[in-house]
Amino acid sequence: MATVVLRGMDLAQRYEGRGKSVVNALRGVSLELGEGATLGIVGESGCGKSTLARLLVGLERPSAGSAEMSGESTSSLDGRTRARRIQLVFQDPYSSLDPRQRVRAALREVLTFHHLHSGAEDQRIDELLDMVALGRRFANRYPHELSGGQAQRVAIARALAVEPTIVVLDEPTSALDVSVRAEIINLLIGIQARITISYIFISHDLSMVRHVSDTIAVMYLGRIVESGSYDQVLDAPLHPYTVALAQAVPVPDPTVVRPHRVTPVLTATGPTTRGCDYQDRCPLVEPHCRDVAPSLDDVGSNHRVACHVAKRRTTIE
Amino acid sequence: MTEILLSLRGLVVGLRHGHDVSPIVRGVNLDVAPGERVGVVGESGSGKTLTMLSVLRLLPSPPLEILDGEILFAGENLASASERRLREVRGAEIAMVYQDPMTSLNPLLHVGYQVAEALKAHGASTIQARETTRDALRQVGLSDPERVERSYPHELSGGMIQRVMIAMALAASPRLLIADEPTTALDVTIQQQILDLVLDIQTTTSMAVLWVTHDLGVVARLVDRVVVMYAGRVVEDAPTRELFRHPSHPYTAALLASLPGTQHSHRSLLHQIGGNPPDPTRLDGGCPFRPRCPFAIDQCAHEEPPLLPRGESRAACWREPDSWLP
Ligand SMILES: Nc1ncnc2c1ncn2[C@@H]1O[C@H](COP(=O)(O)OP(=O)(O)OP(=O)(O)O)[C@@H](O)[C@H]1O
Ligand SMILES: Nc1ncnc2c1ncn2[C@@H]1O[C@H](COP(=O)(O)OP(=O)(O)OP(=O)(O)O)[C@@H](O)[C@H]1O
Ligand code: SF4
Ligand SMILES: [Mg+2]
Ligand SMILES: [Mg+2]
Numbered sequence: 001m002a003t004v005v006l007r008g009m010d011l012a013q014r015y016e017g018r019g020k021s022v023v024n025a026l027r028g029v030s031l032e033l034g035e036g037a038t039l040g041i042v043g044e045s046g047c048g049k050s051t052l053a054r055l056l057v058g059l060e061r062p063s064a065g066s067a068e069m070s071g072e073s074t075s076s077l078d079g080r081t082r083a084r085r086i087q088l089v090f091q092d093p094y095s096s097l098d099p100r101q102r103v104r105a106a107l108r109e110v111l112t113f114h115h116l117h118s119g120a121e122d123q124r125i126d127e128l129l130d131m132v133a134l135g136r137r138f139a140n141r142y143p144h145e146l147s148g149g150q151a152q153r154v155a156i157a158r159a160l161a162v163e164p165t166i167v168v169l170d171e172p173t174s175a176l177d178v179s180v181r182a183e184i185i186n187l188l189i190g191i192q193a194r195i196t197i198s199y200i201f202i203s204h205d206l207s208m209v210r211h212v213s214d215t216i217a218v219m220y221l222g223r224i225v226e227s228g229s230y231d232q233v234l235d236a237p238l239h240p241y242t243v244a245l246a247q248a249v250p251v252p253d254p255t256v257v258r259p260h261r262v263t264p265v266l267t268a269t270g271p272t273t274r275g276c277d278y279q280d281r282c283p284l285v286e287p288h289c290r291d292v293a294p295s296l297d298d299v300g301s302n303h304r305v306a307c308h309v310a311k312r313r314t315t316i317e
Numbered sequence: 318m319t320e321i322l323l324s325l326r327g328l329v330v331g332l333r334h335g336h337d338v339s340p341i342v343r344g345v346n347l348d349v350a351p352g353e354r355v356g357v358v359g360e361s362g363s364g365k366t367l368t369m370l371s372v373l374r375l376l377p378s379p380p381l382e383i384l385d386g387e388i389l390f391a392g393e394n395l396a397s398a399s400e401r402r403l404r405e406v407r408g409a410e411i412a413m414v415y416q417d418p419m420t421s422l423n424p425l426l427h428v429g430y431q432v433a434e435a436l437k438a439h440g441a442s443t444i445q446a447r448e449t450t451r452d453a454l455r456q457v458g459l460s461d462p463e464r465v466e467r468s469y470p471h472e473l474s475g476g477m478i479q480r481v482m483i484a485m486a487l488a489a490s491p492r493l494l495i496a497d498e499p500t501t502a503l504d505v506t507i508q509q510q511i512l513d514l515v516l517d518i519q520t521t522t523s524m525a526v527l528w529v530t531h532d533l534g535v536v537a538r539l540v541d542r543v544v545v546m547y548a549g550r551v552v553e554d555a556p557t558r559e560l561f562r563h564p565s566h567p568y569t570a571a572l573l574a575s576l577p578g579t580q581h582s583h584r585s586l587l588h589q590i591g592g593n594p595p596d597p598t599r600l601d602g603g604c605p606f607r608p609r610c611p612f613a614i615d616q617c618a619h620e621e622p623p624l625l626p627r628g629e630s631r632a633a634c635w636r637e638p639d640s641w642l643p
Contacts, residue, residue, distance in 0.1 A: 015472065021464055023472075045476025045503050091475045091502065092419055135593055144377070148416045148498065149361030149531075171475070174501035175416070177361045177531050178575040182587035189584055204504050205532075211577045212584065230583065248505040250534025252576055254557045 002034035003070075005198050006056060006086070006166055010065035013051050025051040027222035028065065033166065036192065038199040040209035040230065042245065043219030049202045050091055052219075053168045056200065057088045069166070084114055087159035091170040091202075093151040097143040103129070103154050104139040110161050128157040133183045148175035156184065160191070168200040173208065185212060206249050210234045218242045221277045224296055228303035238299065238310040240282050276308070284309040321389070322525050323349040323372065323411075323493055328386035330367050332598075333379055339598040340384065342367050343549040346624070349493065352523040354515075356536040356557070358572070359546030360594050365529045366416055368546075369495050373407050374398070390493070409439045412486035416497040416529070418478045422470045429466025432485050439489050453484040456514060458507050475502035483511060487518065497529045512539050533576060537561065545569050548605035549597050555630035565632035567610050567641065604635070612641040 013026040026048040033039050041049055054060045056067050058074040067074040069085055077085075090096035097106060107125045111117055117124040126136040132153040143151055152175045159167055169188075173181040189212065191197055203209050209216060210230050217227040218239060226239040237243045275290040276282070282289065288308055296306040299314040330342035342364040349355050357365050370376050371383055374395060388395040395406065407413075415421045422431055432453070433446040441449060454462035457480040470478060479502050486494055494515070500508045512535065518524055528540060536543055536557065543560045545553040545568065553566040564570040571590045592609040604610070604617040616635050624631040627638060 023464070043504065045480075045507055046474040050474060092417075094417055095419055133593060137596055147362040147366060171502065175361065175498060175531070177359065178533065178572050179590045180361050181531070182575045182577075182589040186586050186589060189586070204502070204508075206505065207577050210583075211587070244506050245504060248509045250505065250508070250532065250538045252533035252537050252561065252573075254537040254561055256537070 002037060004032045005035045005070055006033040006067070006200075007031070007069075008052070008056060008065070008067050011052065011055050011062045011067065012064040013048070013055060013060065014063045024222055026055070026062070029219070029222070029224055030065075031217055031224070031227075033198050033200060034214070036196045036198055037214045038192070038201055038212050040213030040216040041200060041202045041219060042204065042206060042209055042216065044221070044241070045204075047219045048222045049219060050170055053088055053170045053200070053202060057086050057168055058082050059088065080113070083164075084162060085164055086166040086168065087162050087164040089155050089159045089167065089169045089172050091174075093148075093155040093175075094143055096155055097151060097158075099143050101142070102139070103141050103143075103146075106154070107139075107158055107161055110158055114162055116161070116163065124161070128161055131160070131187060132157045133180055149177065149180060152176060153180075153184070165196065166198045166200070168202070170202045171204070172201070173203070173205065181208070188212065206234060206245065218245070223277065223306065224304075225278070225306045226304065227296070228301075232301070232303040238303070238305040238314065239278075239307045240284050240310070241278055244281075276306075278307075320351060321348050322351045322353075322391060323347075323527070324387070324389040325368070325372070326387040326389065328368065328371060328388065329384040330364070330371055330376065330381055331384040332381055338382075338384065341381070341549050341597050342371070343597070344386070345546075345549075345551055347544055347551060347554075349525045349527055351492070351525055352519060353542065354519075354526040354528065354540040356540035356543045357527065357529040357546065358531065358533065358536060358543060359552075360548070360568070361531075362594065363546040364549045364597075365546055366497055369413065369497050369527070369529060372495060373411060373413060374403050375407075375413075408435060408486075408489050408491070410491055411493045411495060412489050412491035414479075414482045414486050414494070414496040414499040418482045419470060421482070422478070424470050426469070427466065428468050428470060428473065428481055432466075432481065432488070435485050436488055449488055450484075453488040454481065456487070457481075457484045458510050459484075476504070476507065479503060480507075480511070487514070490522065491524060493525045493527065495527045495529075498531070499528075500530075500532075500535065508535070515539070533561075533573070545572075548595055548600070550605070550633060551624060552606070552633040553630060554624065555632075559629050563628070563630075563638060563642065565627040565630045565638045566606075566634045567612050567636075568606050569632075570642070571609075604633075606634075612636055 008029055008031045011026055011029045015023045043049055055062045104125055108121050111121045129136050129138055134153050173184055201212055213230045216230050216233040217224045220241050226242050237246050276294055279285050279289050294306045294308045296304050298304050325345050325347040328345040329340050331338040331340045345368050372388055432450045436446040436449055451462045454465055459465050459480055483499055540557055543555055543557055544551050547568050553569050574588045577587055590609050595605050603619055604621055607613045607617045622633045622635045624633050
């Protein structure tokens with residue numbers, strides 16, 4: 001097994017506001033990212049993926065658990081060292097870019113901050129803009145002068161400018177047309193073929209996650225409910241939520257007739273106090289599931305699942 | 318002749334810098350019938366968002382302005398409507414879900430307050446607005462609407478915000494829903510629920526839908542007709558089935574080829590269109606796709622093709638698809 005460059009141990013995050021109910025955004029997530037590998041993260045909207053991303057790069061402190069990079073605790077590293085090693089591409093590119101800063105200034109800032117390409121910054125900036133399929137004519141734009149997909153690519157260029165060893169990409173291609181998306185994916189894979197860089201790739205686009213990831217973790221309500229190699233998780237899913245995801249992927253073929261409403265209308269009530277978090281949406285639910293929360297266990301070859309029924313089925317077979 | 322709800326005729330949006338104006342949206346024609354679902358796809362930066370913002374006259378101006386064209390909504394030209402009339406239309410008759418929802422909500426106010434205010438602006442009483450808000454949030458699969466109402470925008474995830482925006486748009490029972498990349502932060506099960514919700518609403522009302530997306534799977538599932546944009550123009554307008562079966566423009570064909578299909582092996586390079594889209598301020602008078610087009614002929618360098626009939630579709634390409642389709 002490759003060296004682990006990033007490890008999350010039992011990470012939890014709770015948010016509490018004045019007089020408001022507490023939100024347990026993350027409830028004990030452990031994961032490992034191998035050197036030069038890509039870990040894909042998929043999951044329900046609001047299940048804590050962006051929160052996890054912020055904890056892993058050290059932008060927020062977890063309320064419990066810890067993260068470490070190559071054996072060193074993330075919170076013990078100073079900001080600059082941390083930023084040099086790990087970068088986050090934010091889900092919302094506009095809010096991660098300073099509205100008063102032109103693209104060139106934003107990129108120059110990170111290069112100067114990390115003493116990269118001193119004296120040749122402008123050349124490097126042009127190169128970076130070409131890399132993300134924008135070109136240097138975008139260097140003088142302010143963020144509000146960019147389309148959604150253009151802003152997203154500036155955010156990617158800024159993260160890659162640091163030449164980090166780990167990049168956490170939170171929905172990095174959601175605003176890109178399929179051709180530009182292919183270009184960005186090719187760029188990421190290409191860099192990984194040349195240098196040792198590891199990615200965490202968070203996305204709702206399952207075909208893209210499948211394409212780039214070595215391993216995949218599926219999240220639901222603040223926990224990992226299934227993990228394993230990309231083909232284990234997406235081609236032979238075990239958890240009923242992963243199965244529902246795989247079935248709901250819209251196929252780009254209008255002749256495919258989909259049975260209307262394969263999923264029940266979602267009226268989930270948030271984390272349940274007892275038993276499995278998925279019980280209210282689950283087609284496989286059994287009385288046992290209402291009492292005992294399933295743990296995430298290995299059912300063979302590092303394929304892990306947190307579902308009583310799925311675990312029983314795999315052991316019988 | 319079929320009835321038309323929205324008709325863009327020759328819409329031109331320009332970017333002004335000093336005395337110069339360069340057109341970015343360059344003569345867009347687009348029709349939507351009542352109850353019709355039209356998808357808008359295309360190159361990133363081709364002018365999809367600017368076109369949609371123009372319909373409601375919401376362009377950031379300066380530096381952007383409508384230079385030419387008509388925006389006919391139920392026969393009324395919104396391009397020359399008064400600001401007062403536009404306020405009546407916005408939200409109530411035409412509702413919009415913005416591509417960048419975070420900046421269209423006020424960061425300092427609770428989400429529930431903002432949704433209710435929007436409803437009240439369209440005539441709901443305070444109590445009605447409160448009830449409608451809660452139901453509307455539940456309908457889009459937000460499991461804990463009370464908490465969502467009490468939250469500030471930054472306390473919600475990307476997908477939660479998107480659903481708030483969709484709920485807000487649908488609650489006003491608009492005649493036309495314009496949705497600009499509304500489901501990019503939703504997992505596919507919730508996305509499916511949103512698409513089903515839109516389809517359900519359409520069985521009882523004649524709400525028309527204009528849906529901007531890069532997700533060709535959503536296009537295949539949701540819309541009747543697709544408009545493809547490139548470099549500020551519509552380059553193909555086709556019934557959904559036709560678009561996938563026989564693309565009539567080389568750009569559309571290239572888009573379809575860029576999808577990671579099952580035949581792609583893991584981590585292999587994906588197909589991408591070589592070269593870059595043109596700088597809209599530096600067009601040479603020929604076909605804007607020519608530098609990247611494998612099928613260009615001499616004529617393409619000199620004349621920009623208009624939308625030409627191609628079977629049931631229309632495409633802005635000089636060449637008949639039969640001459641280049643494999
Ligand atoms: N600053 C905050 N204060 C309070 N609650 C928060 C805060 N940030 C996130 N949350 C809550 O934590 C949960 C997880 O949010 P997060 O943004 O991590 O989800 P996500 O998986 O990234 O979702 P999406 O796919 O929609 O982007 C949500 O319920 C959200 O409302
Ligand atoms: N204020 C502005 N100043 C200068 N250029 C602008 C401004 N706003 C938009 N543009 C440019 O206009 C073009 C069209 O932008 P628009 O946002 O409509 O693209 P889009 O088709 O919606 O793209 P995406 O799919 O990436 O969202 C882009 O090239 C963009 O850079
Ligand atoms: S008009 Fe010519 S250059 Fe343009 S798309 Fe058609 S063949 Fe290609
Ligand atoms: Mg998120
Ligand atoms: Mg846009």
